[in-house]
Amino acid sequence: MWAFLVTEVMFFGGLFLAYTFLRWKHHDAVVAASGHLDWILGGVNTGVLLISSLTMAMAVHAAQEGKRKATVNFLILTMILGAVFLGVKAFEYSHKWHDGLFPGFNFHWTENPAYAGGAEMFLFLYFVMTGLHGLHMVVGIGLVAWIIKRANRGDFTPEYNIPVEITGLYWHFVDIVWIFLYPLLYLIQPPHH
Amino acid sequence: MSGHIVPKKTYYTIFLLLMVLLAVTVLIAYLDLDHATGIGGLNIIVALSIAFTKMMLVVLYFMHMKWSSKLTWVFGGASILWLAIMLVITLADYFSRGWVMFTNR
Amino acid sequence: MPGAANGVFEMPKVTYLNAQEGIKSWLLTGDHKRIAILYLISISIFFALGGVFASLIRIELLTPGPELDAEMYNRAFTAHGIVMVFMFLIPAIPAVLGNFLLPIMIGARDLAFPKVNLLSWYLYMIGGLLTLTAMLMGGVDTGWTFYTPYSTTYSQSYVFLTGLGIFIMGFSSITTGLNFVITTHKMRAPGMTWSRLPLFVWSQYATSLVMLLGTPVIAITVVLLAAERVFGVGIFNPNLGGDPVLFQHLFWFYSHPAVYIMILPAMGVISELIAAFSRRRVFGYSFVAFSSLAIAIFGFLVWGHHLFVSGQSAYAGIIFSLLSFIVAIPSAVKVFNWTTTLYKGSISYETPMLYALAFIGLFAIGGLTGLFCAALGLDVHITDTYFIIAHFHYVMVGSTVIAYLGGIHYWWPKMTGRSYPEFWGKLSAMLIYVGFNLTFFPQFILGYLGMPRRYHVYPPEYQVLNILSTAGASVLAVGFLMPVFYLLWSLKYGPIAGPNPWGAKGLEWETASPPPTFNFDATPIVTQEAYAYDAEADEAAYQAALQQDKR
Numbered sequence: 001m002w003a004f005l006v007t008e009v010m011f012f013g014g015l016f017l018a019y020t021f022l023r024w025k026h027h028d029a030v031v032a033a034s035g036h037l038d039w040i041l042g043g044v045n046t047g048v049l050l051i052s053s054l055t056m057a058m059a060v061h062a063a064q065e066g067k068r069k070a071t072v073n074f075l076i077l078t079m080i081l082g083a084v085f086l087g088v089k090a091f092e093y094s095h096k097w098h099d100g101l102f103p104g105f106n107f108h109w110t111e112n113p114a115y116a117g118g119a120e121m122f123l124f125l126y127f128v129m130t131g132l133h134g135l136h137m138v139v140g141i142g143l144v145a146w147i148i149k150r151a152n153r154g155d156f157t158p159e160y161n162i163p164v165e166i167t168g169l170y171w172h173f174v175d176i177v178w179i180f181l182y183p184l185l186y187l188i189q190p191p192h193h
Numbered sequence: 194m195s196g197h198i199v200p201k202k203t204y205y206t207i208f209l210l211l212m213v214l215l216a217v218t219v220l221i222a223y224l225d226l227d228h229a230t231g232i233g234g235l236n237i238i239v240a241l242s243i244a245f246t247k248m249m250l251v252v253l254y255f256m257h258m259k260w261s262s263k264l265t266w267v268f269g270g271a272s273i274l275w276l277a278i279m280l281v282i283t284l285a286d287y288f289s290r291g292w293v294m295f296t297n298r
Numbered sequence: 299m300p301g302a303a304n305g306v307f308e309m310p311k312v313t314y315l316n317a318q319e320g321i322k323s324w325l326l327t328g329d330h331k332r333i334a335i336l337y338l339i340s341i342s343i344f345f346a347l348g349g350v351f352a353s354l355i356r357i358e359l360l361t362p363g364p365e366l367d368a369e370m371y372n373r374a375f376t377a378h379g380i381v382m383v384f385m386f387l388i389p390a391i392p393a394v395l396g397n398f399l400l401p402i403m404i405g406a407r408d409l410a411f412p413k414v415n416l417l418s419w420y421l422y423m424i425g426g427l428l429t430l431t432a433m434l435m436g437g438v439d440t441g442w443t444f445y446t447p448y449s450t451t452y453s454q455s456y457v458f459l460t461g462l463g464i465f466i467m468g469f470s471s472i473t474t475g476l477n478f479v480i481t482t483h484k485m486r487a488p489g490m491t492w493s494r495l496p497l498f499v500w501s502q503y504a505t506s507l508v509m510l511l512g513t514p515v516i517a518i519t520v521v522l523l524a525a526e527r528v529f530g531v532g533i534f535n536p537n538l539g540g541d542p543v544l545f546q547h548l549f550w551f552y553s554h555p556a557v558y559i560m561i562l563p564a565m566g567v568i569s570e571l572i573a574a575f576s577r578r579r580v581f582g583y584s585f586v587a588f589s590s591l592a593i594a595i596f597g598f599l600v601w602g603h604h605l606f607v608s609g610q611s612a613y614a615g616i617i618f619s620l621l622s623f624i625v626a627i628p629s630a631v632k633v634f635n636w637t638t639t640l641y642k643g644s645i646s647y648e649t650p651m652l653y654a655l656a657f658i659g660l661f662a663i664g665g666l667t668g669l670f671c672a673a674l675g676l677d678v679h680i681t682d683t684y685f686i687i688a689h690f691h692y693v694m695v696g697s698t699v700i701a702y703l704g705g706i707h708y709w710w711p712k713m714t715g716r717s718y719p720e721f722w723g724k725l726s727a728m729l730i731y732v733g734f735n736l737t738f739f740p741q742f743i744l745g746y747l748g749m750p751r752r753y754h755v756y757p758p759e760y761q762v763l764n765i766l767s768t769a770g771a772s773v774l775a776v777g778f779l780m781p782v783f784y785l786l787w788s789l790k791y792g793p794i795a796g797p798n799p800w801g802a803k804g805l806e807w808e809t810a811s812p813p814p815t816f817n818f819d820a821t822p823i824v825t826q827e828a829y830a831y832d833a834e835a836d837e838a839a840y841q842a843a844l845q846q847d848k849r
Contacts, residue, residue: 002268003479003510007472009272011514013279014548018522018533020280021544024287039219046215054208057199057255064198104529117532117539124531128522165257172256179247183240187222264483275511278598283547286602286614 001166005173012177015129019184022121029118032111034188036101037126038092042186045088046178052081053175060168063161068151071164075148078171082141089134096123103127126185133181136174143167197260207254211247218243307796309715313812328412329815334398335713336419338706341394342782344385344426349778351378356737356771362758371754372439373455379442384464385426387698388556391563392474392509393422395705396502398713400478402806403496405487405824407816410480414473421470429463432456441752443553446534446545450526458527461520468517471559475509478502487805489824496804496828497586501566504590508555508562508597516552519545543608550601558597561693562590564701565632568657571704572636574802575651576643579829582635589628596625603672607681615674622672629665633658648800649723653704656731657697664692667742682752685745688738696734703730703781710785711795715812718792722784729777736770804828 023030059074100108103124109116147167150156156164218240226235253259258269314331324332354374358366366374397415401408409415432438438460440449449457482495482503495503522533523545532538534545573580580586602610602618636658645651667689671677680686711717740763745751749760756764798807805828809818 002265003476006268006272006275007476007510007514009276010279010511011518013276014515014518014522014551016276017280017283017548018544020284021287021541022533024284025541026539039222043215043219047212050208050211050215053211053251053255054204057204058201061199061201061204103531121531121533121539124525124529124533128525132521169256172251176248176251179251180241180244183218183222183244187218187240188237271511275598279515279551282599282602282614282617283544283551285617286543286547286605286610289611289613292611292613 001169005169008173012129012132015125015132016180016184019125019129022118022125023188026115026118026121029115030122031188032115033119033122034185036096036099036123037186038095039186041088041092042182045085046182048081048085048088049175049178052078052085053172055081056168056171060161060164063151063156063164064158066156066158068154068156071151071156072148075144075151079141079144079148082137082144086134086137086141089130093127096127129181129185133174133177136177140167140171140174143170197257199254199257199260203254207250211250214243214247214250307794309794310810310812310814312814313715313810314815315715315812317815326416328408328416330397330401330409330412330415331713331813331817333415333419334394337389337393337397337422340419340423340426341386341390344381345390347430348378348381348386349775351375351381352771353775354378356768358754359756359764360768362756362761364755366754368754369439372441372752373433373437375752376438376441377433380429380438380460380464382694383442383556384467385422385429387560387694388471389422389467389474390560390698390702391567391705392471392478392502392505392559393418395498395567395702395709396478396505396563397474399709399806400481400499400502401485402809402813402817403499403804403828404482404485404490405805405818405822406481406485407818407821409477410485411477415477418470418473418477421466421473425463425465425467425470427463428466429460432459432463435459443549444520444523444545445549446523446526446542447532447536447540450523451532451535451537458524461524465517465520468513468520471509472513475506475513478506479510482506487822487824490805491824493584494824494827495587497569497580497583497590498563498566500587501562501569501590504594505559505562507591508559508594511598512552512555512559515548516556519548519552522548543605543610546605546608546610547601550604551598554601554604555594555597557690557693558593560698562593564657564698565590567701567705567708568636568654569632570804571650571654571708572639573829573831574708574800575648575654576640576645577831578639578643579827579831580635581638581641582631583827583829585631586635589631592628593625596621596628600625600672603677606674606677619672619674619677623669626665626669626672633662633665647724649718649720649727650704650708652724652727652731653700653707656727657700657704660692660696660700660734664689664696667692680745682750683745684741684749684751687751688741688745691738691741696738700730700734703727706781706785708800709806710788711799712806712811712813714789714792715795716788716792717795717799718781718788719784722780726777726780726784729773729780733770733773733775733777737767737774738770740764740766740770803830 055074055077059071059078062070062074096102097106100106100110101123103120107120107123109119111119144167147164150163221236221239221243224236226232226239252269258265314329318327324336327333327336351374354366355371355378358364358371358374364371397409433456435456438453438455438457440453440455440457444457444461482499486495526532526534533540534542536542569580569586600618600622602614603622605618606615667685671680671686671689707718707723744760744763744767747760749756795811797809797811799811800807805822805824806813808822
């Protein structure tokens with residue numbers, strides 16, 4: 001599993017490289033565009049994901065101790081939190097569309113025109129990065145649902161619970177990606193400006 | 194893989210630490226450290242250091258890296274190292290673009 | 299060779315080939331050997347297709363004027379590059395020979411995840427067919443490198459569909475790599491320590507690491523490329539504030555290590571062939587093993603030598619140039635160890651050995667001209683000329699394809715249970731060697747004289763060398779076609795080979811040919827390394843036989 005996570009790190013790595021380039025080349029435009037992201041919603045979502053990581057860890061813990069009921073409950077909780085995260089994300093996306101901040105199709109930059117290009121690229125990266133992260137969340141929720149089904153069936157014992165553990169590793173990894181995305185995307189411009 | 198059982202208390206402690214760090218990240222973003230200290234890019238450095246710390250907490254405790262085999266450490270380390278190779282070498286190109294090496298005399 | 303005589307052996311009754319019947323048992327198989335055969339068939343078809351595009355290029359270049367129009371020519375060389383790189387060279391040795399041999403060589407029943415292995419073949423086929431569809435609809439004209447902003451903004455061809463195909467094939471290669479790494483760690487037979495692993499397995503392992511670390515980067519690059527086309531945003535387009543060199547960094551961060559995905563397994567094959575046909579253990583085993591890892595690691599530090607004239611900073615150019623020279627060290631370690639293995643070996647010249655010896659010579663030329671290209675100053679002169687074309691064909695065809703063919707011949711009796719006709723094998727090996735050199739050596743000269751790549755017309759003074767090259771390509775084509783016929787022929791009429799037709803060492807020769815579904819009747823226990831040859835004993839036996847004759 002760790003070998004797979006290495007692959008995932010490099011997958012997102014390319015995006016972080018593009019992000020760093022953009023921030024270096026179009027610093028002011030990036031700052032201006034970042035101001036349009038809602039740091040409160042982003043922060044709430046970070047909190048939601050951190051809680052879900054805790055419930056996931058507790059689910060693995062329960063599986064290791066062979067507590068079927070607790071495992072299932074914690075997994076369901078994890079899934080709900082994942083869904084909340086995606087719900088907030090969807091709300092943010094629709095907001096961006098209404099504000100005319102959706103690159104390519106509906107982009108109307110009303111501030112300093114010198115920043116339009118850089119801002120559009122920043123929002124483009126914002127959508128690609130959070131979009132791919134969201135896709136990973138969807139896959140994660142699917143995995144958790146599958147694990148819930150297996151746990152309900154009584155597949156896991158203190159001796160055999162590798163699928164739960166592996167799903168946990170994946171979930172935590174997706175959480176970690178967000179831990180970096182949040183400050184890099186949302187917190188560039190100090191919120192009081 | 195599923196050998197070590199971590200006490201619940203550890204998980205709660207780590208979780209609290211993560212939440213505190215999240216609050217700190219947001220607070221730091223309120224302060225304009227770059228201007229206050231005169232050190233350019235201090236904000237981003239602090240923000241990334243906090244994110245890195247959070248990552249290490251999740252990796253070491255939630256993902257049980259602390260109790261894992263050496264091989265797991267190698268793979269985890271390799272991912273960070275390779276990411277660093279990609280970022281550092283590429284950025285080395287960008288940051289040295291403006292430098293002048295040969296001048297016409 | 300000992301035991302190769304006709305009629306001595308009988309075909310084993312139950313093998314992986316006839317354990318289950320019907321097309322469904324093949325398409326839903328979990329058997330790594332059957333999946334290898336599926337790969338062998340599909341890869342051969344794609345190789346033939348790539349060859350057709352190559353012929354188009356060579357026919358166009360026969361005369362200085364245009365036969366095809368420029369647009370058509372662009373699509374032909376792009377198709378040639380994409381098919382050969384992504385659909386042949388990258389999967390060829392790992393997916394065919396690696397799939398077949400890796401579990402057997404370490405004494406395992408199968409790979410760690412048989413279903414994932416099957417999935418990787420389906421991903422490969424889906425990606426391949428999507429790319430093929432794009433070609434049938436009109437193809438791509440960007441070159442296989444998809445350089446921006448042409449590919450993102452201006453090209454009117456099927457970049458998106460081709461990109462999608464490559465993205466999916468990337469996951470095929472990631473799943474294969476994952477499977478190999480975990481299998482090598484977890485499934486080794488008792489006694490198969492790391493220091494006893496066959497060198498082929500070492501090289502597959504190193505290759506798999508490159509696949510895991512590099513392939514996701516090309517995947518995300520293709521995603522960005524496609525997204526840029528859809529959104530009309532220009533991170534890679536200077537007119538819109540982006541930077542095309544960023545694309546080149548991302549692209550070559552994968553695509554240079556991808557060269558090592560192609561060459562490392564080939565080196566693994568050669569290590570096996572040289573040892574088997576000179577009847578000596580590979581000289582400096584641990585050096586050869588670790589040089590594979592070293593190549594895999596250093597390979598990630600040198601991608602910038604593709605960007606010398608791209609506008610990257612001069613300082614970065616110097617650093618990349620220096621780093622590129624480092625890769626020569628582990629490569630040379632291997633070549634020296636192979637030649638030292640030959641020294642005082644008891645050498646015999648069967649077809650696989652001819653390929654192995656060809657490999658050493660051609661790889662030396664390909665590798666050393668690589669140093670020309672790594673030298674910053676010289677590279678400015680030869681960038682985008684036929685010198686580069688010749689250089690990487692010496693490595694990709696002269697080394698990888700040659701090793702692949704050598705490996706196919708060497709393990710053919712193991713895969714099918716029958717031997718191929720040795721005379722035809724040797725003849726086609728020699729034709730390929732001659733044809734290859736005739737095709738590509740003139741291109742070194744052409745490139746040095748300044749003929750640029752990717753043009754369909756050229757000044758008349760280059761024609762003689764181009765005719766030579768096209769003539770060589772025809773010989774090469776004949777050489778490549780011959781094995782198709784005699785290998786297929788041997789399936790029915792070839793002499794039955796027996797478990798170890800070459801008298802070689804290694805676990806794969808201890809089981810039946812073809813092997814049973816789970817490779818071994820009982821899990822083997824390994825007590826010695828894979829190269830326990832004894833050349834001196836062989837030599838003594840030979841001398842004794844000579845004495846016998848004299849009397």
